[in-house]
């Protein structure tokens with residue numbers, strides 16, 4: 001998925017360690033958390049050596065690791081946790097003379113096991129990367145103690161159950177990656193009240209429409225793909241304009257018309273709404289997406305004209321709109337090759353273009369004009385798509 005690439009640099013361990021070493025505003029949070037959070041885990045914390053706490057946590061974890069084919073944890077023996085492979089220590093942000101466990105990176109370990117309650121003892125952890133393992137079960141609520149946790153990557157595991165609410169209580173979290181698990185049920189709307197930079201929840205079993213308060217999000221990347229959400233894209237999506245750079249809603253059972261407000265997301269580089277049940281035209285306002293590189297509307301039931309304003313977008317590299325019912329292309333759209341744009345326009349109703357749908361199929365669909373005013377979105381949370389009749393003047 002194209003969206004992962006932009007974040008690989010963030011995961012550089014050196015950056016995190018640097019972050020930790022900078023004097024940080026977390027002291028007050030820590031103090032608050034000591035008063036309010038799970039007393040069993042914090043009661044003794046202040047008297048105890050954090051590396052000893054980490055030792056207890058990591059040994060408890062090792063006990064519930066049932067398979068470690070790549071020996072990622074085989075040297076997790078004895079109290080010198082900073083010598084364990086895949087465990088990273090750094091100076092405590094509260095006291096530079098004290099070493100703490102700041103990160104754990106078991107990416108691609110193929111490890112099978114669960115996450116024990118004792119992980120809540122790793123209260124100095126800034127990153128936890130468990131991508132591509134076989135961890136299963138649910139997340140322990142004690143993870144709420146990880147008040148410095150900045151990156152949580154649980155992708156490609158076997159976690160189950162409702163969306164893990166404990167992640168919502170992590171005050172420092174910026175990067176949340178839960179994709180490729182088996183989380184089910186609604187996406188909690190609180191998720192969008194957090195100052196997260198990246199939200200990856202694709203390829204789970206999440207249901208419920210896109211929460212209407214998605215508009216409170218500050219994320220630059222939002223990936224919901226391959227969940228069964230349903231409903232329409234909320235028109236007030238334009239509230240994300242100052243932050244959103246990648247929006248991937250592939251195969252999320254999205255219906256209705258694309259609201260013109262999508263075109264106000266001027267920072268977007270990737271917009272992919274393919275494999276849904278979208279109807280109606282491409283809003284003219286899409287011509288406002290000056291930074292968009294990847295545009296994918298494929299496999300919907302969209303109709304109307306492919307607007308010139310989209311085809312002349314200065315950054316556009318790949319424009320995919322195959323498997324719809326578009327029946328006309330404005331001038332510059334007719335030869336995208338000459339503009340250096342990779343495109344796929346197969347299986348539409350475009351006169352004179354190869355590999356189009358039959359006249360019979362096209363006529364049947366095009367006989368029914370879509371009224372975006374009147375469209376019923378299904379679901380409950382998302383408002384109906386707004387009308388497309390008057391594209392805003394400045395585009």
Ligand SMILES: *[C@@H]1O[C@H](CO)[C@@H](O)[C@H](O)[C@H]1NC(C)=O
Pocket residue numbers: 069070071074
């Ligand atoms: C892991 O360690 C076991 C026992 O020492 C060894 O047999 C196995 O080959 C090691 N696996 C890998 C991938 O290094």
Ligand SMILES: *[C@@H]1O[C@H](CO)[C@@H](O)[C@H](O)[C@H]1NC(C)=O
Pocket residue numbers: 080083
């Ligand atoms: C970590 O390992 C190195 C050598 O592998 C050793 O010199 C050092 O003493 C170990 N650290 C601790 C704290 O045991």
Ligand SMILES: *[C@@H]1O[C@H](CO)[C@@H](O)[C@H](O)[C@H]1NC(C)=O
Pocket residue numbers: 189190193213216
């Ligand atoms: C999100 O924040 C807004 C404004 O701060 C607040 O009104 C709303 O209740 C919050 N929603 C949730 C689900 O926490």
Ligand SMILES: *[C@@H]1O[C@H](CO)[C@@H](O)[C@H](O)[C@H]1NC(C)=O
Pocket residue numbers: 228229230231253255377378379
């Ligand atoms: C898709 O969403 C609609 C509501 O918009 C819902 O009625 C329908 O059951 C969903 N489809 C599937 C396959 O779940």
Ligand SMILES: *[C@@H]1O[C@H](CO)[C@@H](O)[C@H](O)[C@H]1NC(C)=O
Pocket residue numbers: 296318319320342
């Ligand atoms: C263009 O985008 C489509 C849809 O995302 C993708 O399948 C295709 O591989 C892309 N082509 C190139 C050359 O990037």
Ligand SMILES: *[C@@H]1O[C@H](CO)[C@@H](O)[C@H](O)[C@H]1NC(C)=O
Pocket residue numbers: 335337338
């Ligand atoms: C599109 O433009 C290219 C280069 O400008 C040209 O070679 C090609 O024949 C054109 N294709 C069509 C279908 O007009």
